[in-house]
Amino acid sequence: MPKPLTYSQMVEVFTRFRDDCAEPKGELDHVNAFTLVVAVALSAQATDKGVNRATVELFKVADTPQKMLDLGEEAVIEHIRTIGLYRNKAKNVIKLSRILVDEFGGEVPSSRAALESLPGVGRKTANVVLNMWFGHPAQAVDTHIFRIGNRAGIAPGKDVVAVERAVEDRVPVEFQQHAHHWLILHGRYTCKARNPDCAHCLINDICTFEDKTI
Structure with missing residues (x-):
């Protein structure tokens, strides 16, 4: 399991995510x-x-x-x-x-x-x-977040509940509201399971992933 990122590294990671997409949205269509x-x-x-x-x-x-x-x-x-x-x-x-x-x-x-x-x-x-919908800083851990949490050292954990707790505990408060969306989108489009696009990753100089493709 990769070494967890430090607090200052976590701030930098999520500052970059925020600068890239200040208001990330879920991709499931709904009306209420x-x-x-x-x-x-x-x-x-x-x-x-x-x-x-x-x-x-x-x-x-x-x-x-x-x-x-x-x-x-x-x-x-x-x-x-x-x-x-x-x-x-x-x-x-x-x-x-x-x-x-x-x-x-x-x-x-x-x-x-x-x-x-x-x-x-x-x-x-x-x-x-x-x-x-309700604006709570709840962290929904899917396969993307579980993978990135462990791969990048952002929120290491042996199961989804452990990763959820790690996100809650380790991500600075100012980033909690959008943390899970940033991580999901990053996992879906950049830090993919089989072919991570490390060359275009916003955090490739911070990520602890040993098998980076760059």
Whole structure:
């Protein structure tokens, strides 16, 4: 495991990310908190682009929990059948919509525990919603962040929870709000798993990755 970056190095890393993109955005299309929950839940083992293609028409007709219930599971399946595990995901979308209507008055709750009580919503999904919709500095650790956290020495950890804690503990407060988006985008487009583009990396002089391609 690489040696963790120092505090001053962390400040420099995230200053560069901020200078490059001051307001990073998630790439899942949504129109409100509910459609964000659904989109993130559908994105498990799927690409954001694939989810966006599947939900563009779905969200036109079902952008609230009640509308999703009225649409029904079979119709949801027809909209999302291009996404992996679409049948199970459609069941979860209907189940979480029912819970939101029956237990939360049709509104998406703003607590992690409540979000995680919804079918198909795990810790990562809950953190994405808390960060993107409610403005909490929650850190949603996906494969990109797990990889970069360990590879670059930014947030080393043996599992996603450990990396999440490391991001929370080690990233300076001023960068917490956008930290997970910067890291996801960096992992998606630059620090890729198989062919990292180290030559065009903003932090290649700081990163501790031993197998740099530069």
